[in-house]
Amino acid sequence: MTITDEPANLLSELGLDKQNHATIGRLLGTGSIARATERADGTMEATIRIKEDEVAWDPAVLVLPHGGDLELTVINDDKNTHAALFPSNGDKKFLWLLNHSKGRAKLNLDGPGYYWYSSPGGNDEGRGLTAAIVVLGEVPPEARLDRPDQQRP
């Protein structure tokens, strides 16, 4: 690889974002990015989907504007059975996803920070069914240190 190669082109050229192409599964994190929708009451919603024969979550990265309550619509468009195990304060949340099924998950997450979630069956996680939920924002003002604002990287 030369330093003039663009990583994005190499990704698709090699087929790192496909099943059983460059490698056995699909490299994690090689999918789309999407933002959740914020409702008037500050709760958030989004739809995540397993597309047919991708063995990957779409979007690969779901971005929340802040921490709090998230309502997910979860769709399995695949011809195989999967499941979902989500992080959530209190306990992880489990959803069984039969072929062509649709369900819901209510999560509560802190921010800022990001979390991985997956389909916890077999090696779905390694084949590509691991995705991220990213929470933007800052901690509440009362949790900030009493010092001048500091330079970040």
Add this chain to the structure above:
Amino acid sequence: MTIEYVDAGEAIDHGALSAITGTAPAVATNVNYDRLLDARSESHNWLTYYGAYDGQRYSLLDQINTENVKSIGPAWMFQAGTSGHIAGASTYAFEACPMVVDGVMYVTGWDGWFWALDAKTGQQLWRYKHAVPFDVSLCCGNVNRGCAVANGKVYFVTPNAHLLALDATNGKVVWEKTTGDVRAGESASMAPLVIKNTLITGGAGGEFGVRGHIDCWDLETGEHLWRTYTVPKPGEPGSETWPADGEAWARGGGNHWVTGTYDPETNLYYAGTGNPAPDFDGAVREGDNLYTDSVVALDVDTGEIKWHYQFTPHDLWDYDSTMEMTLFERDGKKLLGHFDKNGYFFVLDRTNGELQHVTPFVDRIDWGVITRDGKVTPRKYPDKEGEPVHFYPGPAGAKEWTHAAYSPRTDMFYVPVADVGATATRRRREFKEGMPYWGAAVQVDIDDMAGSVSAFDSHGEEKWRWRLDYPMAASVLATAGDLVFAGTPTGEFVALNARTGEKLWEFQCGSGHHSSPSTYSVDGKQYVVVPVGWGGWLEGIIPGMLGAGHGSALIAFALPD
């Protein structure tokens, strides 16, 4: 074409797919300050982090004693494991001290876990799992050292600096507070302490250049009552020990990340503070750097620092002094004993901080010298940019966070001693919020190390030493059965004769120990319980054991029926 989807319903709690009952008896309802003041007398329970406010980690239970300890064996085990992608997957460890109240055990784990178990059978009653971000800043490991219990609730902190109060019967959240700023590099791992109707917490982040603080919260509501910063602002008392210009104070560290001790008669909370930041680059923070590497005695009602004693002024070796301040009496005097990372055992008058005496407790000390009157003279320290300097003890110290025990029966302290050196090379770096801020390249020795459980009288004279080839990295427990229990990095859990150091019993637990055992009884039967799960800051504590396996077991030992 419209797709007709099969209805997958709504996601359920993962714990519903297990055998947990979801509820525990309401034993914590009547745990209150009066009971905590006299916690040791409830010898069947372990009501607070150190067993009692004095920090002695000493139990009155003596059913298991020097005569019969050779017969104890596992009564039950609990295991948790880990799955998925967690923060610090390479560094999680089981560092907790289990609390026990009338047959219910409350124990915290890595990554926001909290379990309530039947203390007689090990059956899991309920669990709580906080969602901890994968990218939270952790200097040392994804760990938690324990909880507090009072008024029907249990309290603990999470690696992303949240404080939670849970209903002790079912693990549901009663209230929650954010205690620190994860973007600044703050985290939290210590067991909170209940004092009166309040809860005291500290935080971690000294390796990220945060400004350390100790906080007090209302037990019932979580209302924030006071915060005391351990590094003063310009103009505040102690600020003269930091550069007058610049912002070294704002990034000064001094974190309180191990539970303190408390004397109701002095009304003081004795809190140990951590290293200044950057750990090894002292030139950017000229001065003694108060109140880092100190004990600060706080008025529990106001948070005011009533007195302090600094164990390592202008620290250049990462010699946190957060570890326990053990309270004891001698000749009618109220004293405090502290085995510091810097290799010295300090005894202070806990009413005013006056030094009584200071003595070494480890064989190899060459970073500097502390004379009997407390005068500190540094000898070897990272100074010139790029020049490696080797020193003993290494940055994990002659005793890391893991706790000593004191037995009033024998009038001896039992100490988990670590003897391993390190090389630090100063590598100055600019401060950027959220980035590690050490100021050096550091490598701890992977060989030429030693360790022991050593017994000292209160004047610092060594009475016996049980030796091992590795630095000790787990807390010691002392009992009225004249026993000292300790776990080793290679997995042995041993019982030693408290008077002679003779090993009386041993059990191979399968993973190195890095926790605090406790003891309790149920229906008249005594148990000694120990979390076993190797991990944590191994590259600092014992890199020679970095390749050893993790574990996640909790083992309770008892005599046969």
